[in-house]
Amino acid sequence: MDTASREGAMQAVMHVEGTLEAAVRRGEAPGHPPGLAAAIRHAVFPGGARIRPQLCLAVAGACGEGGSPVAATAAASIELLHCASLVHDDLPCFDDADLRRGKASVHKAFGERLAVLAGDALIVMAFEVLGRGAATHPERLVELLRIVGAAVGTPHGISAGQAWECEPALDLVQYQRAKTGALFSGATMAGAAAAGFETAPWRALGDGLGEAYQVADDIRDVFGNPDDLGKPVGQDAAHARPNAVHALGLDGAVDRLEALVAAAAESIPICPGRKALRLRIIEEAQQFLPKKLRRAA
Amino acid sequence: MDTASREGAMQAVMHVEGTLEAAVRRGEAPGHPPGLAAAIRHAVFPGGARIRPQLCLAVAGACGEGGSPVAATAAASIELLHCASLVHDDLPCFDDADLRRGKASVHKAFGERLAVLAGDALIVMAFEVLGRGAATHPERLVELLRIVGAAVGTPHGISAGQAWECEPALDLVQYQRAKTGALFSGATMAGAAAAGFETAPWRALGDGLGEAYQVADDIRDVFGNPDDLGKPVGQDAAHARPNAVHALGLDGAVDRLEALVAAAAESIPICPGRKALRLRIIEEAQQFLPKKLRRAA
Numbered sequence: 001m002d003t004a005s006r007e008g009a010m011q012a013v014m015h016v017e018g019t020l021e022a023a024v025r026r027g028e029a030p031g032h033p034p035g036l037a038a039a040i041r042h043a044v045f046p047g048g049a050r051i052r053p054q055l056c057l058a059v060a061g062a063c064g065e066g067g068s069p070v071a072a073t074a075a076a077s078i079e080l081l082h083c084a085s086l087v088h089d090d091l092p093c094f095d096d097a098d099l100r101r102g103k104a105s106v107h108k109a110f111g112e113r114l115a116v117l118a119g120d121a122l123i124v125m126a127f128e129v130l131g132r133g134a135a136t137h138p139e140r141l142v143e144l145l146r147i148v149g150a151a152v153g154t155p156h157g158i159s160a161g162q163a164w165e166c167e168p169a170l171d172l173v174q175y176q177r178a179k180t181g182a183l184f185s186g187a188t189m190a191g192a193a194a195a196g197f198e199t200a201p202w203r204a205l206g207d208g209l210g211e212a213y214q215v216a217d218d219i220r221d222v223f224g225n226p227d228d229l230g231k232p233v234g235q236d237a238a239h240a241r242p243n244a245v246h247a248l249g250l251d252g253a254v255d256r257l258e259a260l261v262a263a264a265a266e267s268i269p270i271c272p273g274r275k276a277l278r279l280r281i282i283e284e285a286q287q288f289l290p291k292k293l294r295r296a297a
Numbered sequence: 298m299d300t301a302s303r304e305g306a307m308q309a310v311m312h313v314e315g316t317l318e319a320a321v322r323r324g325e326a327p328g329h330p331p332g333l334a335a336a337i338r339h340a341v342f343p344g345g346a347r348i349r350p351q352l353c354l355a356v357a358g359a360c361g362e363g364g365s366p367v368a369a370t371a372a373a374s375i376e377l378l379h380c381a382s383l384v385h386d387d388l389p390c391f392d393d394a395d396l397r398r399g400k401a402s403v404h405k406a407f408g409e410r411l412a413v414l415a416g417d418a419l420i421v422m423a424f425e426v427l428g429r430g431a432a433t434h435p436e437r438l439v440e441l442l443r444i445v446g447a448a449v450g451t452p453h454g455i456s457a458g459q460a461w462e463c464e465p466a467l468d469l470v471q472y473q474r475a476k477t478g479a480l481f482s483g484a485t486m487a488g489a490a491a492a493g494f495e496t497a498p499w500r501a502l503g504d505g506l507g508e509a510y511q512v513a514d515d516i517r518d519v520f521g522n523p524d525d526l527g528k529p530v531g532q533d534a535a536h537a538r539p540n541a542v543h544a545l546g547l548d549g550a551v552d553r554l555e556a557l558v559a560a561a562a563e564s565i566p567i568c569p570g571r572k573a574l575r576l577r578i579i580e581e582a583q584q585f586l587p588k589k590l591r592r593a594a
Contacts, residue, residue, distance in 0.1 A: 034464065111390075114463050116390065121456035121457070124451075130442070145442075149421050149422075155325065166410050
């Protein structure tokens with residue numbers, strides 16, 4: 001990445017963090033319940049890699065509107081929903097995870113009741129943020145709500161994906177597409193919607209990157225370092241869940257990841273910043289893998 | 298109520314049920330996870346008194362737009378959020394309630410995991426519904442999102458209200474206003490927003506009715522019949538929660554309820570249907586009480 005695009009990417013990171021901070025701070029207005037506010041802050045900061053909001057913002061940027069409030073709030077809304085899903089995923093009735101992003105999970109730190117409520121409040125906050133950011137472009141808000149809602153609700157969003165784990169028989173493709181892929185395609189399509197572009201052509205990019213991320217997650221679960229990841233490894237084997245490394249071997253899984261990223265990058269629709277976005281996607285997808293497994297470009 | 302307004306009210310009921318049915322059915326599209334879809338249907342149908350969506354629709358009607366898709370979806374969105382809050386309230390980590398609306402609570406019927414997810418999916422569905430209904434009036438959507446989000450999120454909506462139960466010391470007024478009042482004022486203000494009216498003047502009606510409903514809930518908890526209510530009574534005494542009957546006696550509590558309803562009805566802002574709405578509010582608030590406690594008008 002050259003210096004100018006590195007600076008652009010850094011500005012985008014700051015933009016998302018600032019929008020998240022503003023949203024979380026609104027929940028800390030006078031008269032707020034302190035435990036819930038602390039649980040929400042714990043769930044959102046410090047963040048992970050913020051891959052999904054960066055992707056959303058990168059698409060809006062490629063469409064010529066990376067710096068607008070609509071794009072920033074669309075990206076922040078995607079991240080708040082991601083955080084909400086992690087909080088509820090970690091609950092004792094699901095993964096019963098003690099650790100997340102290298103610190104206590106929300107229910108470990110604040111109790112199960114505040115974890116349920118923090119997840120709920122984060123979902124609501126995501127839609128409030130979306131509405132505020134699109135106040136100057138209400139006609140884009142209808143499409144943004146449709147896309148973001150579909151990415152996290154049911155029948156094909158995150159809630160549905162998680163619900164497949166409660167079924168006696170699981171359609172793996174449907175499960176992974178809903179649980180992981182939906183928010184990636186939601187991120188790319190929301191980025192296009194925030195810029196007033198047609199959204200459907202942007203689905204393939206998100207779908208492909210979501211699938212690649214799933215393969216990378218499988219690889220990390222086998223070869224990752226729990227200290228780097230901030231969460232335990234070996235969970236797929238422990239829960240008898242399918243894993244690309246078990247199915248394809250390490251080399252096969254890395255090949256698959258690279259092919260998915262290349263195809264995703266090729267799928268980027270015609271837009272002002274197509275070429276730069278293509279390069280950035282290929283470069284940033286390298287971050288999906290633990291350092292020791294990255295191949296030279 | 299005369300025959301014409303009775304017919305109008307019945308049409309409004311059908312309108313809300315139809316919009317809820319359409320929303321729930323979208324979650325049952327091909328490829329949906331069956332358990333989650335069943336849990337959502339169980340949470341929404343058959344409904345309770347549907348007081349909040351009827352209130353929303355009545356306000357939109359008094360503003361001259363009771364029959365519009367924006368009003369119907371605003372009302373349905375309020376009810377979906379109410380259903381979501383009941384599902385999560387009933388969870389083992391909160392009230393651990395076995396019964397709701399006379400049948401098994403969602404987690405009793407479908408397990409805790411699907412109850413968490415059904416609540417999440419219902420919150421998302423509420424915002425999707427709002428977006429779809431306001432597609433022809435995107436400029437009203439910004440205000441609707443703001444109002445509905447504030448009613449159910451944090452710092453002053455339902456999530457915050459429930460979170461006060463997790464605090465060592467509880468500000469009772471703040472707690473009840475957030476947990477019960479916020480969705481009533483959300484309903485009246487959303488009704489006005491759906492009709493393109495200024496929303497702030499409609500807050501007092503919702504606040505007053507919310508407070509009256511809380512008093513009625515206290516009375517039902519002491520004097521209600523569990524078979525009529527579809528849930529157990531005596532919960533406030535059992536959980537050492539404050540109750541208006543314990544504080545004021547039965548007569549004092551009924552007086553308070555009537556005064557709150559009268560003041561709420563007086564607060565209705567100037568609008569085309571002010572007089573009819575005033576009468577309807579006073580009449581329907583009678584339904585808050587168990588039959589044996591209703592006084593002659």
